[in-house]
Amino acid sequence: MNSAASSNFIAACVDAIGAAHVLTDPHDTAPYLTDWRRRYTGSACAVLCPSTAEEVAAIVRLANEHRVAIVPQGGNTGLVGGATPDTSGAQQAVLSLRRLNRVRDVDPHNNTITVEAGVILADVQARAESAARLFPLSLAAQGSCTIGGNLSTNAGGTGVLRYGNTRELCLGLEVVTPQGELWDGLRGLRKDNTGYDLRDLFIGAEGTLGIITAAVMKLHPQPAARVTALAALPSAHAALDFLSLAQRHAGPLLTGFELMSDFCLRLVNRHFPQMRYPFAEPHAQIVLLELSDSESEEHARALFERMMETALESGLVEDAVVAENLAQTQAFWNLREHIPLAQAEEGLNIKHDIAVPISRIGHFIEETDALIAEAAPGARMVTFGHLGDGNLHYNVQAPEGGDAKQFLAQYQSTMNQIVYDSTHRHRGSISAEHGIGQLKIDESAHYKSDIEVRLMKTLKSAFDPLNLMNPGKVLR
The missing domain is CATH 3.30.465.10 (Uridine Diphospho-n-acetylenolpyruvylglucosamine Reductase; domain 3)
Known part of the structure; x- marks a missing residue:
C-alpha cells in the first residue's frame, strides 16, 4: 500500500470517528505497538479508537475498501503477541476497543x-x-x-x-x-x-x-462465605489424590485448587521478603485451595475441617494453615500471584502455558523435569498452575548464578521442544489459556493434525477471504 493510499484510509477514518481518535504520531501510537512482555514491536499506519460497535463496523468496511489489515486490541495484556501488529511490512492498523467501555x-x-x-x-x-x-x-x-x-x-x-x-x-x-x-x-x-x-x-x-x-x-x-487454606504435600501425585478427596467432600463448593512447587514460594520469599514461606518445614508441593459456600461461614469451616482431618490422617497432606480473616486470604492469594513477578526479578526465563489431562499431571512433571535436567543440568523448574483444570505454567529458570540471557539463547528452542513433545505425548495442549498469537503459531501447526489445521484454514478463508482480520496470528 503506497503512502497516498494510506493517507486516504486515514482520512476516511478521521471522517468516520473524528480526528482525535485516529492516532498517527509515533509518541501516541508507541504504547499500542509493543506487547506486554516486550517481545514484539510492530508497525501500523494508525491506531484507531472507535467508541461504538457501529464505528467499528465502519472502520472495517473502510479497511476492506483500502485493503488495510486490522489488529484488534483490548487492554494489551496478552502474553503471546496476539494483539500486536507484525513487522511484515504489510499495511496494518491497530483498532483499540478501550472506548467501548459501557x-x-x-x-x-x-x-x-x-x-x-x-x-x-x-x-x-x-x-x-x-x-x-x-x-x-x-x-x-x-x-x-x-x-x-x-x-x-x-x-x-x-x-x-x-x-x-x-x-x-x-x-x-x-x-x-x-x-x-x-x-x-x-x-x-x-x-x-x-x-x-x-x-x-x-x-x-x-x-x-x-x-x-x-x-x-x-x-x-454471591457466596455467603469463603474459606481459603494452604496445604503442604509430598508430591504432585499426592496433590491429585488430595484434589479427588476435596471434590468428594466439597463438590461444587470447591472453587479454587492451585498447585505451587516449593521452589516457587522460595523464589517469592527471596524477592518479596514480606511474603514469608508459610510452613516451618520445606514441602515438595503446596496447594492453595478455596471453598465458596452459599450457606454460612460456620457450615463452610465445618466442612473444611472434616476434609482436612481426613487428608491429614491419610498422609496426603503434611501440614496446613487456614486463613482466619480476609487479610490472610488475600495474603495467600498474593503468594500465588507473585510467582510470575518473582520469576521476572530472578531473571529471564522460558515460559510454557500447557494443559494435560488432570490424571497425567504427576507423571508429566516427573518425566519432563528429568528430560530438562538431562538437557540442561542445573536448570530450575518453576512449576505452578490451576491443578483442578490441568493447566500448568511450566517454566524453566537458568541455573543459579548463571547468565540468563545466554541460557535462553542456548536452550530456548530445546526447552520448548522437550516441553511440547512431552505435552503432546500426554495428549495435552501447548496453550491452555494464553492463546497462540504470534508466539506459538508454528508449534501449534506442528502438533495439530493435518485435518485439524485444514479445517481451521477453511473457516478462516470462509469468514475472512481477504485475510484482513489480525493476519499472522493463530494460523499462517
Missing part, C-alpha cells in the same frame, strides 16, 4: 450482565457485586485486561474448576464481521438449539474471524 445491562433475574468489549474485567466484577452477584472470571491482569480480550483468548484464571473458562461464562456476542457487518447475537439464553454455534467460533479466535464488540456474560449468586 455496561449496557445487568439482569439479576436472568443472572446476566451485558458489557462492551473494552470494559475492564475488574469493573465487570465490581458491577456484578453491586447487583449482589458474582462474575467469577479472575486472573492476575484483571485490573487492566478487557472482557473482549478475555473472550478472544478464552481466558482461564483461577475459577475454571468451578465456573469454567470464559467460553463457559458467555451466552451471547455482538460481532463485527470481516466484511463490516454487525451481527447482534446478544441473546441471554442458556438453551438455543437453532443451528451452528457461531458464538463459540469467535471466542478463542483472537480476532482472526471477526471483532467482538459486546457480550452477554453469566453471573452467579
Whole structure:
C-alpha cells in the first residue's frame, strides 16, 4: 500500500470517528505497538479508537475498501503477541476497543450482565457485586485486561474448576464481521438449539474471524462465605489424590485448587521478603485451595475441617494453615500471584502455558523435569498452575548464578521442544489459556493434525477471504 493510499484510509477514518481518535504520531501510537512482555514491536499506519460497535463496523468496511489489515486490541495484556501488529511490512492498523467501555445491562433475574468489549474485567466484577452477584472470571491482569480480550483468548484464571473458562461464562456476542457487518447475537439464553454455534467460533479466535464488540456474560449468586487454606504435600501425585478427596467432600463448593512447587514460594520469599514461606518445614508441593459456600461461614469451616482431618490422617497432606480473616486470604492469594513477578526479578526465563489431562499431571512433571535436567543440568523448574483444570505454567529458570540471557539463547528452542513433545505425548495442549498469537503459531501447526489445521484454514478463508482480520496470528 503506497503512502497516498494510506493517507486516504486515514482520512476516511478521521471522517468516520473524528480526528482525535485516529492516532498517527509515533509518541501516541508507541504504547499500542509493543506487547506486554516486550517481545514484539510492530508497525501500523494508525491506531484507531472507535467508541461504538457501529464505528467499528465502519472502520472495517473502510479497511476492506483500502485493503488495510486490522489488529484488534483490548487492554494489551496478552502474553503471546496476539494483539500486536507484525513487522511484515504489510499495511496494518491497530483498532483499540478501550472506548467501548459501557455496561449496557445487568439482569439479576436472568443472572446476566451485558458489557462492551473494552470494559475492564475488574469493573465487570465490581458491577456484578453491586447487583449482589458474582462474575467469577479472575486472573492476575484483571485490573487492566478487557472482557473482549478475555473472550478472544478464552481466558482461564483461577475459577475454571468451578465456573469454567470464559467460553463457559458467555451466552451471547455482538460481532463485527470481516466484511463490516454487525451481527447482534446478544441473546441471554442458556438453551438455543437453532443451528451452528457461531458464538463459540469467535471466542478463542483472537480476532482472526471477526471483532467482538459486546457480550452477554453469566453471573452467579454471591457466596455467603469463603474459606481459603494452604496445604503442604509430598508430591504432585499426592496433590491429585488430595484434589479427588476435596471434590468428594466439597463438590461444587470447591472453587479454587492451585498447585505451587516449593521452589516457587522460595523464589517469592527471596524477592518479596514480606511474603514469608508459610510452613516451618520445606514441602515438595503446596496447594492453595478455596471453598465458596452459599450457606454460612460456620457450615463452610465445618466442612473444611472434616476434609482436612481426613487428608491429614491419610498422609496426603503434611501440614496446613487456614486463613482466619480476609487479610490472610488475600495474603495467600498474593503468594500465588507473585510467582510470575518473582520469576521476572530472578531473571529471564522460558515460559510454557500447557494443559494435560488432570490424571497425567504427576507423571508429566516427573518425566519432563528429568528430560530438562538431562538437557540442561542445573536448570530450575518453576512449576505452578490451576491443578483442578490441568493447566500448568511450566517454566524453566537458568541455573543459579548463571547468565540468563545466554541460557535462553542456548536452550530456548530445546526447552520448548522437550516441553511440547512431552505435552503432546500426554495428549495435552501447548496453550491452555494464553492463546497462540504470534508466539506459538508454528508449534501449534506442528502438533495439530493435518485435518485439524485444514479445517481451521477453511473457516478462516470462509469468514475472512481477504485475510484482513489480525493476519499472522493463530494460523499462517
